[in-house]
Amino acid sequence: MISPKVLLTGFTPFGGDKINPSWLAVRQVAEARPTEVRAVEIPTVFATAISDLEAAIRGHRPEVVICVGLANGRPAITPERVAININDADLEDNAGEQPIDVPIVPGGPAAYFTNLPLKDSVAAMRAAGLPAKVSDTAGTFVCNNIFYGLMHLIATKYPGLRGGFIHVPHAPEQVPDGNGPSLSIEQIAQGVSIMVDTCLAPGANLVQPHRPQVRSTR
Amino acid sequence: MISPKVLLTGFTPFGGDKINPSWLAVRQVAEARPTEVRAVEIPTVFATAISDLEAAIRGHRPEVVICVGLANGRPAITPERVAININDADLEDNAGEQPIDVPIVPGGPAAYFTNLPLKDSVAAMRAAGLPAKVSDTAGTFVCNNIFYGLMHLIATKYPGLRGGFIHVPHAPEQVPDGNGPSLSIEQIAQGVSIMVDTCLAPGANLVQPHRPQVRSTR
Amino acid sequence: MISPKVLLTGFTPFGGDKINPSWLAVRQVAEARPTEVRAVEIPTVFATAISDLEAAIRGHRPEVVICVGLANGRPAITPERVAININDADLEDNAGEQPIDVPIVPGGPAAYFTNLPLKDSVAAMRAAGLPAKVSDTAGTFVCNNIFYGLMHLIATKYPGLRGGFIHVPHAPEQVPDGNGPSLSIEQIAQGVSIMVDTCLAPGANLVQPHRPQVRSTR
Amino acid sequence: MISPKVLLTGFTPFGGDKINPSWLAVRQVAEARPTEVRAVEIPTVFATAISDLEAAIRGHRPEVVICVGLANGRPAITPERVAININDADLEDNAGEQPIDVPIVPGGPAAYFTNLPLKDSVAAMRAAGLPAKVSDTAGTFVCNNIFYGLMHLIATKYPGLRGGFIHVPHAPEQVPDGNGPSLSIEQIAQGVSIMVDTCLAPGANLVQPHRPQVRSTR
Numbered sequence: 001m002i003s004p005k006v007l008l009t010g011f012t013p014f015g016g017d018k019i020n021p022s023w024l025a026v027r028q029v030a031e032a033r034p035t036e037v038r039a040v041e042i043p044t045v046f047a048t049a050i051s052d053l054e055a056a057i058r059g060h061r062p063e064v065v066i067c068v069g070l071a072n073g074r075p076a077i078t079p080e081r082v083a084i085n086i087n088d089a090d091l092e093d094n095a096g097e098q099p100i101d102v103p104i105v106p107g108g109p110a111a112y113f114t115n116l117p118l119k120d121s122v123a124a125m126r127a128a129g130l131p132a133k134v135s136d137t138a139g140t141f142v143c144n145n146i147f148y149g150l151m152h153l154i155a156t157k158y159p160g161l162r163g164g165f166i167h168v169p170h171a172p173e174q175v176p177d178g179n180g181p182s183l184s185i186e187q188i189a190q191g192v193s194i195m196v197d198t199c200l201a202p203g204a205n206l207v208q209p210h211r212p213q214v215r216s217t218r
Numbered sequence: 219m220i221s222p223k224v225l226l227t228g229f230t231p232f233g234g235d236k237i238n239p240s241w242l243a244v245r246q247v248a249e250a251r252p253t254e255v256r257a258v259e260i261p262t263v264f265a266t267a268i269s270d271l272e273a274a275i276r277g278h279r280p281e282v283v284i285c286v287g288l289a290n291g292r293p294a295i296t297p298e299r300v301a302i303n304i305n306d307a308d309l310e311d312n313a314g315e316q317p318i319d320v321p322i323v324p325g326g327p328a329a330y331f332t333n334l335p336l337k338d339s340v341a342a343m344r345a346a347g348l349p350a351k352v353s354d355t356a357g358t359f360v361c362n363n364i365f366y367g368l369m370h371l372i373a374t375k376y377p378g379l380r381g382g383f384i385h386v387p388h389a390p391e392q393v394p395d396g397n398g399p400s401l402s403i404e405q406i407a408q409g410v411s412i413m414v415d416t417c418l419a420p421g422a423n424l425v426q427p428h429r430p431q432v433r434s435t436r
Numbered sequence: 437m438i439s440p441k442v443l444l445t446g447f448t449p450f451g452g453d454k455i456n457p458s459w460l461a462v463r464q465v466a467e468a469r470p471t472e473v474r475a476v477e478i479p480t481v482f483a484t485a486i487s488d489l490e491a492a493i494r495g496h497r498p499e500v501v502i503c504v505g506l507a508n509g510r511p512a513i514t515p516e517r518v519a520i521n522i523n524d525a526d527l528e529d530n531a532g533e534q535p536i537d538v539p540i541v542p543g544g545p546a547a548y549f550t551n552l553p554l555k556d557s558v559a560a561m562r563a564a565g566l567p568a569k570v571s572d573t574a575g576t577f578v579c580n581n582i583f584y585g586l587m588h589l590i591a592t593k594y595p596g597l598r599g600g601f602i603h604v605p606h607a608p609e610q611v612p613d614g615n616g617p618s619l620s621i622e623q624i625a626q627g628v629s630i631m632v633d634t635c636l637a638p639g640a641n642l643v644q645p646h647r648p649q650v651r652s653t654r
Numbered sequence: 655m656i657s658p659k660v661l662l663t664g665f666t667p668f669g670g671d672k673i674n675p676s677w678l679a680v681r682q683v684a685e686a687r688p689t690e691v692r693a694v695e696i697p698t699v700f701a702t703a704i705s706d707l708e709a710a711i712r713g714h715r716p717e718v719v720i721c722v723g724l725a726n727g728r729p730a731i732t733p734e735r736v737a738i739n740i741n742d743a744d745l746e747d748n749a750g751e752q753p754i755d756v757p758i759v760p761g762g763p764a765a766y767f768t769n770l771p772l773k774d775s776v777a778a779m780r781a782a783g784l785p786a787k788v789s790d791t792a793g794t795f796v797c798n799n800i801f802y803g804l805m806h807l808i809a810t811k812y813p814g815l816r817g818g819f820i821h822v823p824h825a826p827e828q829v830p831d832g833n834g835p836s837l838s839i840e841q842i843a844q845g846v847s848i849m850v851d852t853c854l855a856p857g858a859n860l861v862q863p864h865r866p867q868v869r870s871t872r
Contacts, residue, residue, distance in 0.1 A: 183400070608785050618729065
């Protein structure tokens with residue numbers, strides 16, 4: 001069996017939701033690209049998310065891992081820049097736990113930057129007509145937890161792996177009262193698939209997610 | 219030739235936009251339901267919008283007219299409750315005019331309520347998983363202008379006609395920076411089509427858009 | 437006893453709130469300007485708000501009435517342009533009633549425009565450094581109810597009276613979680629007082645709240 | 655001369671603004687508490703902000719440093735949790751520079767957490783009726799730059815010092831069009847002063863800004 005190049009993860013519904021667009025979208029991408037992509041659904045549980053992720057990494061041996069999660073209230077697809085070493089939940093996870101200001105990895109670094117091509121991915125999504133934006137915070141719930149865990153695994157055990165995280169909006173059916181933004185599962189899946197393309201492109205800027213420069217008018 | 223039952227209108231792009239999702243969506247509905255629905259594109263111009271609308275009414279002799287327009291920043295499909303007798307533009311229309319506090323119909327009533335089934339339409343959109351909400355203001359730009367003109371035509375010249383207005387969100391490609399909400403053209407078209415169904419349903423509550431009641435806990 | 441020139445009304449707290457900034461602000465204005473201004477607190481009750489207002493008008497015989505109410509989520513002081521003839525509550529009033537799509541005055545006009553100097557008031561508030569904006573909807577709760585009732589009283593029984601409505605933001609203490617906008621009671625009171633000044637100014641544009649004009653680039 | 659216990663910094667106006675509420679507020683706090691607090695205005699310039707800060711630290715020898723800056727669009731006073739090692743400007747600073755994805759300290763840690771009592775400060779602000787919230791991102795403009803620089807100075811050269819950052823809303827006069835949230839300079843100053851009190855309180859939780867715990871319903 002040949003390993004897929006890309007592992008995508010999505011989360012189970014949480015906080016009373018009936019669906020989680022992150023899982024529905026990554027499943028759709030994996031079904032459309034079966035040779036390159038595998039998708040795994042991860043329970044929204046602090047205690048097990050990172051070990052579930054590592055099990056999937058060991059099982060599928062991907063080159064790239066992109067974890068995906070739902071961000072309440074965001075109108076765009078937002079690849080995340082940085083994961084921070086703290087769990088600070090304002091609601092319970094699916095195991096009934098609500099950690100407050102607990103390090104994810106005691107003694108670990110305060111943060112990790114993604115090593116995926118962040119801005120190239122956003123530019124490609126926008127070129128396809130999708131609302132997209134770099135985000136500077138993945139929050140402090142299970143999403144940030146698995147993102148930090150992924151980057152810590154890369155830093156300590158899987159040095160060749162590249163990894164990152166995308167936060168996505170609600171699906172339209174999750175905001176039927178019309179009071180918040182949403183994006184269709186198809187569009188979310190399209191955005192995730194575009195980030196996969198960007199990561200797999202020959203010459204993709206993989207080691208360094210940013211291309212430092214200074215614009216000056218002086 | 220048999221008259222279509224429903225006339226939909228959408229607007230041309232304005233304010234620097236390259237597309238107007240209102241027109242793209244109503245055209246899609248008309249193409250999908252050719253025997254029942256006609257769609258007409260109306261230039262976003264105060265001076266001509268109402269006469270363009272009346273020409274389309276005379277040409278197609280519909281039973282129901284639903285005008286559709288873009289509402290900057292709204293996250294949901296919002297059928298409008300009321301049109302008010304004022305033009306007060308905060309940007310120029312496509313003819314370079316910017317009326318400030320000018321009545322649409324001098325001496326006309328301050329406002330008209332729609333006579334389409336407002337809440338039943340919103341309920342049906344929500345049942346289909348679309349973000350939808352009744353709106354209490356259509357603004358004071360060309361959207362409100364055509365809506366007021368439509369209801370004034372019904373009140374003064376086309377007594378059997380039923381009419382209303384729907385404001386719709388930006389398409390995703392119109393907010394590529396990710397800073398605002400959007401909805402796909404397909405979903406907007408689906409919402410408009412659902413409102414058409416609701417208006418055409420046998421027994422639709424057409425004369426009275428609201429069903430008065432008082433809930434009380436006393 | 438000399439009649440005050442201006443009657444201000446504010447509402448009692450509702451929907452679980454402990455304070456209502458509309459009352460706290462108008463009381464502050466009345467205390468600061470005792471010869472010109474009276475303030476009356478109106479219970480947030482559909483069934484009695486308009487009769488309470490009329491009793492205050494008969495008791496104080498003002499030249500100008502400005503009703504003030506709280507608008508959830510608005511960041512600015514927003515004088516209202518138009519009141520519409522419908523009660524449509526999405527929560528119960530303080531008497532436990534929740535009217536749904538019931539006319540305020542059966543057979544009354546669909547709407548009334550304010551006859552206070554709307555844009556001059558907003559311009560004066562902005563000149564004082566306050567966030568202010570004309571609003572095109574007063575909603576369909578008790579605020580719109582009293583505003584419509586006021587304008588209907590003027591149209592039918594008090595022809596010399598001038599009247600309008602201002603929606604104001606939450607006070608900071610009402611949004612301690614930091615998730616929504618607010619404005620201090622002092623600043624809300626300052627904004628209301630500026631609107632009083634604008635209405636009392638010699639030559640104030642009182643009959644016609646708007647000054648029609650058309651800007652054109654052609 | 656006795657050293658003040660607390661150094662506050664605010665920024666000069668930028669991006670076309672005429673005032674910066676961060677400076678107006680910290681100056682007000684320093685004037686009200688002259689024996690304990692000094693305030694310094696820092697030009698909004700990437701190249702010099704951190705060296706300006708270190709000069710002020712050397713000059714005043716404080717025990718606590720709180721830098722303050724403006725956050726466009728935020729409705730609350732938001733003490734920041736974490737500073738990240740990147741400059742990524744979406745507009746030019748006051749020297750005409752716009753660094754894109756440049757590390758603040760090449761080779762420095764990805765991030766630093768504040769060592770000020772974050773949640774106790776927010777709780778005290780809320781108890782005083784102010785809108786307040788912990789923020790998980792200080793952005794990637796000069797605000798995050800000086801915050802990272804402060805924490806790096808503490809980590810490398812001033813081990814006894816404690817430091818943090820507060821983002822504050824616009825002043826009302828900065829959003830006269832009413833389209834965004836604001837807070838008065840007085841209330842911003844009150845919030846900053848409350849954070850100073852919280853940091854200086856005997857037994858303040860200074861080394862560890864968070865008190866780790868896990869709430870569980872299992």
